[in-house]
Amino acid sequence: MGPRETGGRSRPGRRAVLGAGGLAALAAGAAVLTTADARTPGDDREAAAGGAVAFHGPHQAGILTRRQYHAHLAALDLAAPAGAPGAGAGAGTGAGRAGAAALLRTWSAAAARMTRGEPPVDGGADTGVALGAGPAALTVTFGLGPGFFDRAGLTAARPEALAPLPAFPDDELDPARGGGDLFVQVAADDPLVAVHALRTLQRLARGAASTRWVMSGFTRSAGGTHRNLMGQLDGTANPAPATDPAQRARILVTGSGSGVPGWLEGGSYVVVRRIRMLLDHWEGLPAQHREQAVGRRVADGAPLTGGAERTPADLDAARPDGVPVIAANAHIRLAAPRSNAGATMLRRGWSYYDGLRPDGTPDAGLLFVAWQADPRTGFIPVQHRLARGDALARYVVHEASALFVVPRGAAEGEYVGQALLEA
């Protein structure tokens, strides 16, 4: 049976596919930025592998910083204030707001300690799972979903850009694995450090918020450009935004000339998509077919028009018989700058492998994580433009989706979101 044909459906070219794997092709130009290679410093707070990444700073860590080897993404839902289900909405104050503030204060303090390689709390409450592992480049990044503002009595403060993402063609989203009031990205070079940080934040949230979903992923520990589970080099031609202030401004919110509130200046928006890959079928394709679907060579990521990994693709090149060298539906053609001028985001996702699904196929793919200053000029238009017959679309399924606003980083002595919650 071919891909995406279960139930009699065959739909090549009908699926939206930005996410199709943190795809090499998105690297074809400047339209979409990716973070630096696994071992390339990506931020002034960057540390050597295994070192410490500062929690405090003008923007949160885990956005521009080097992608670590292990990550957990989680969403939590705030508990309704005791005795007042739904209370707080629009109130501006109340138990919901105080509870949310207390949670973010506690979380921020614990995160700052853990990123230094210290136990998250004083006393014996820590289980010691991360003892001896060092900081392991741990970062903890917090985001807020639309429901956070309602439950915290801050509906009026919710940014316009934090609106539900539009429906994209062929999405097959599971609401239980998407959305959420609070977003946590925990990433580290050591798997125990990552699990410990996630478990600690969940434990500290008890009574204030309950976990809605967790997804876990990884990158390879070898250096070089990220490679996804389809085998594609992912992020080939994209500059590190840390080195380009103009591009950085497309990733982080700036307030120049607009009404950006202080709590958001230096913040970001993050889109999370769980994109399953239909590997049983993909792996059975001839290598030439796989390379034509992408438009690049598997081995070195060079475009099919020749050169090396970072050689620009020649989209106008044709074979003697007039057929384009890079096919009309090749991913890098549809994702090229000429199709997506102006839409910019920083993709910094992880591969996941969660064993078998009930039907025996692999539960594996990409945890797509994209950061941008505004999803309306980032993920949304790119995703719409890419929903045009991408050759890779047959081999992926978008299973979950979420959008969060990411407050600016906390200064020393401050907690993430304090400027919002104590305004």
Added chain:
Amino acid sequence: MGPRETGGRSRPGRRAVLGAGGLAALAAGAAVLTTADARTPGDDREAAAGGAVAFHGPHQAGILTRRQYHAHLAALDLAAPAGAPGAGAGAGTGAGRAGAAALLRTWSAAAARMTRGEPPVDGGADTGVALGAGPAALTVTFGLGPGFFDRAGLTAARPEALAPLPAFPDDELDPARGGGDLFVQVAADDPLVAVHALRTLQRLARGAASTRWVMSGFTRSAGGTHRNLMGQLDGTANPAPATDPAQRARILVTGSGSGVPGWLEGGSYVVVRRIRMLLDHWEGLPAQHREQAVGRRVADGAPLTGGAERTPADLDAARPDGVPVIAANAHIRLAAPRSNAGATMLRRGWSYYDGLRPDGTPDAGLLFVAWQADPRTGFIPVQHRLARGDALARYVVHEASALFVVPRGAAEGEYVGQALLEA
């Protein structure tokens, strides 16, 4: 709600618990061996982190070799020969046997190449997922379940020791995640190398065998003694079997004086247990309670009777009021050599974290993997003896179980199981 009390049951002290987490206490003496620490060479074939571990040798790699950072455990069921469901049982020859031989030949060749950092097959069939990552200390280890011998027409050759494990008190086993005709352990320091090797073996098995279950785990990348998700140091006092020939003979099958067939001499038996930890409850316990349940300090693994990590526990020590310093039901007391003399196995498991269960609790724990020359003098008696009120038993659930016989290693030019299949 307390642990293990769902449905009104409260059963402290009633659960079998060897597995209770690759528990530190098993390290209390010589009764159970563990492999060397994460970065300590464990075998003459050992490589530096990221290097190559030879596939060929007198015993299979992945048993005595250093535990890598990432692992996938999988079981596959052989397909029935075409037109002859159930055929081959007892026949000694037939399509089942030829098919099994062809599969193991193909697998062995691919595994040997991948462990050298090469593509598994010639031509363009490889997806390239592991390109550029190097060997990453990849090991691939194959085992055979009871059904393998029936389906391959080799029922008469099935070793007596490959009998179903007895039922242990409080097991809650899911048959769909246990058993299987073929066992594959894939482990590497790089997560993409590990996933790529597993996917490759599954692809090469297509038509000959279908995957029954897959479980994925990890160890910390920091050096020192392994620490499990309960926070316990795991394997403190156990020597590396590579350094002690007498202990090595308890792990690998030897033929001295008995009728061990040639295909098994240098082989082993592996017990695999999926042991979920009730972390929500465990993490909420006071540190003192957690340490008393184990009998060791969390921070450094020293016994509660004092000293350092490798100081022997003083099981007779009492406080002035006569209460034993190490409690009567402390794990290290029940697992001490005096309780388990003679029963020896090599535990070389991985932690797993698979997100949330439907009830919101963590799906996390230990993939217990124990190697021994004979389960009747290894896992089985130890597990029976430990089923006596272990204080840790309340915090774990044994969810899946399997036993496989592990043929000796293949020499250059040979495949694993060849001496059995071509006898």
